[in-house]
Amino acid sequence: MTTDTTPQTAAPAQRGPAPTALLYAVIGGSLLTIVSAFLAWTWTDEFPGDLTYYGSPAGLQFLSLVGAALTAVHALAALGVKGFRWLTPAGSRKAVWLLSLGTFAATWFTVVSICWVLGGVVNLEPGAYVALVGSLVPALAAYKIPDDAHKAAAPARKLPSWAEILIIAAVFAVGLFVVTYGIDTDDKEPQLFVAYLIVVLFASVALLRSGLVERLQTITANNRQVTLIGTMAAAVAFPFIQQSGDTYTLIAVNILIFATVALGLNVVVGLAGLLDLGYVAFLGVGAYTAALVSGAASSAFGVQFPFWAAVLTGALASLVFGVVIGAPTLRLRGDYLAIVTLGFGEIFRIAMGNLDGVSGPKITNGPNGIPNIPHLEFFGYNFGESHVVFGVTLGAYANYYLLMLVVMAFVIVIFTRAANSRIGRSWVAIREDETAATAMGINGFRVKLIAFALGATLAGLAGTIQAHVNTTVVPENYVFAGPVPPNSAFLLAAVILGGMGTVRGPILGAALLFLIPAKLSFLQDYQLLGFGIALILLMRFRPEGLIANKRAKLEYHDDTADQGPTDLATAKAGA
Template sequence: MSSALSIPLFGGRFANRAVPVLALGLLLLVVAPFMSWCYDPDVLGDLTLWFNPAPSQWAVLSLGLGGLALLSLSVVPPLRRFEPYATEGKALRALGIGTAIFMAGVLIIITVQAGGLVNAEPGAWVALAGALIVTLGSSIRESYADKELIHVRLPSWMEVLILVVFVGGFMLLAAYALGITDAARFVMLVIHVGVVMGVLAGAGLFTWLGILATKHSRVLMLAAFAAAFAFPLTQDGSDANMSIATNVLIFAATAVGLNIVVGLAGLLDLGYIAFLGAGAYVGAILSGSAFATIDWEPPFIVTALIGAIFSSILGLIIGSPTLRVSGDYLAIVTLAFGEIFRLTMFNLDGNNGPNLTRGSNGIPDIPELHLLGFDFGESHHFFGIEITRFANYYFLLLILMAFIILVFMRMNASRIGRGWIAIREDEKAAEAMGVNVFGLKLLAFAGGAFLAGLAGTVKAHHDVAVTPDSYQFLESAFLLAAVVLGGMGTVGGVIVGAVILKLLPEKLRFFSEYRLLLFGLLLVLMMRFRPEGLIASQRRKLEFHEEDDALAEKVQEVHIEEVK
């Protein structure tokens, strides 16, 4: 068994006093939500009431109760048998620091919205003090863990149930987040979720869930898609929320295609948005729009295949001469390709070239999709629940996402996928072992472009118009960031990264001038503290932490568990 030691910040001298300090801080976090936090009732859902917590106060209460539950594993005698599995030292430290950040955010919002920090009442200061005391207590505590959650054995049905509950909880959280209209409350929800994730990561839950997901991958996939299909039923016919959801799916589907190029083959592509744009323009030109420049309207399935094949041909054209370079040079060439595509769409206006795209005017008035007699532009009712236009496209995009994920996973598990990974790890060594490096690189470019083209044809009908300005370099940067942020080479990680990078800007429009600043700060923090991404395999994680011997031993244990 592995042995994990959490070294206290202030040494073992005060370690025996850590439990009372932690208990005091956590009790303050439990008591503070029942106190008044602010004089102004318009701040964060009315923080003025005593014994009637608002959502932000419930968030702190949940953190306090969760911390007490962790602490009880080493204090309450009947629960001590679970202590070897609990890395509560790291978890409580994450809880203390995260809650302090949460309360700092509350005080900033009170200062801005209520007209000064003087409007903060004692409850807010008690909660902040509790968070700081928990941080102090976790820093002076020695925590040993002879075992970790990866060693826990449960019946298969219970493991499946845990995965289903986890997926369902994630979808309910997404539905709740979309329903929040107050920007300040949304920000506090994001911080609270981040704190909870930090605590769970410190307790080793995500590593354990990764093992369960590997053992029950099919069940997890079915549960995820079942929850995703049920998502529109929770939105009460809201066009605004479903519009955001469909845009997230388009972005995620494109990011999974890019993950083939970047995550598997290790090729830095900064112009990938051009392939999405190529598919969208094909979809628009062949849509039967009054502004379309080609008088041919084939069935949508044919249009989707033409758009995907056209995008893959562009991938072959750009890949053939440029894949002989690598690293920074490849990034510069692909960036140039993305700009060339955008400028070409401007110039195909009938003046500077043939009239195919109508230049800067684009192709508007794209008709709604009609597939197998189903009109995607009309609202429908399902058991009395209204399914709006955007919900129709949402379901279609879910089916497309399922196809893209299937292609990605099958290719990843094949000899081709292993060849891509070999190229990513060491191109020279792969070539020496007989891997067709250039051919596999070209296939990665063409395959990723094909999937992006498919998504683009649906996007054209969803957006009702296509213009060159929709496919700028910044969009490619966000796609690449979604892959890096979520975890290169994984499906779940990229989807989570896409949801974060697409959902947050939509809900933080009040912060529009500083959204890129927050985006850059997020990436800097990720590169510093979790360069492998939010959801990454243990082996991928080890690549970024080669000096961590304990992690190497854990990776070996995880691999043994996965084999079992």
């Protein structure tokens, strides 16, 4: 009896419609959406944004146009059209599907909003119906494209240095435009900002899935100095391209303050693993100190320090408070430490409200706070006055924006240097296992106290600038949780949302958590509800944060389970 050892050929899987036909459907639907952007979507200008014009896309129509254009070019890349294949280095159909889904969501959201605001589908013009069909077809077609519809592109060839520099410059230019567009959206058009968030969210995930972001990271890694210069140039250019003066620059200033404080908290939570629920109090210590020594009329001290002295005094006061609070409490761990820090935050707020001359010494003017804080002045440059720089008039908030860029750069240098130092490695060891770290000779109390003191100092530094930006300091600005950031809950969420232990993560988290409430103020009553839902979804699908380090990826995702022992060890060593 013989046994047939001939390998059997598996039956081909059913793939449905040809991927090429589906991709052509994606392109056709995207072109239809682009055409719809040049048509009127409604007949009346009562809907925010005025979508009544032909041949001139309004903001909401422009977002649908951009989403459709990105979908079309990625579909061309999936087809292997020469000149477009570089858009999908990973060769994943997910990029096409995510872009088409984002365009569909933004377009249908706009049309549904028109019907909701104006009272029925009778208010729709033909352009809206064209947009509905045009955005629906690519979403359905892209969903049916099999995963192996197109193969991965060949490895990128080495580009000359000048070409890589041009790519970096173009990326920063596009990034500056995208960020400026979001910040500059009219507060009277909340639908525009929501659609903007939808398109940016889906486009960002699509670029990650396509492998394009990873390829860009390789280019920037090869040109670190150029990337650093480009980052600073793009950040400095922001106030110079504002068409509405300081109207939206104030949002950018507050984002930088929020992000700087989040980076300080990242030292405590992200590196050392200490759960601090009263961190915003250190921001308040710096702000109140700067207000008391900067010549405010209601200051109890009646002194006016120069700029550098006020900043150093605020940072030093926060450092002292950090040591005083940390010394007796940092021997606690976990929940007990969190409760103590939460109590400190509440004690600070209540104490500032009681130092009014009635319940206690008259120092902080009680609940009324310290108003009319003079603007900073440095070498004759008054930050509260408008100045013409390179032919552009910069207002007060633009001046403080540029100052906060310098402060943030300083904080980033301190954070990265500390994280990569011996003390930084001790923080990580304490965070991972304090008992094991202590057994290896690390003085846990001293290491944690240094992290607590450094984090408090960085928060106090940002607080000194915040006091002069707002020109007033009141206790209600420094609570554990509230509808308006920064507060301790939002600061902690910014670190967790962005990615603990990283530099870019807390900055991104702080920007999102400040910008979204500022633009969607009509949802203020439901803000915390939406915030909680977002955190639940994040913990479920991306617990390491939006921008995670390699160690966090290894901890939260078992992607190396199918690797051999050597590969797994190499991956962990690279973390």
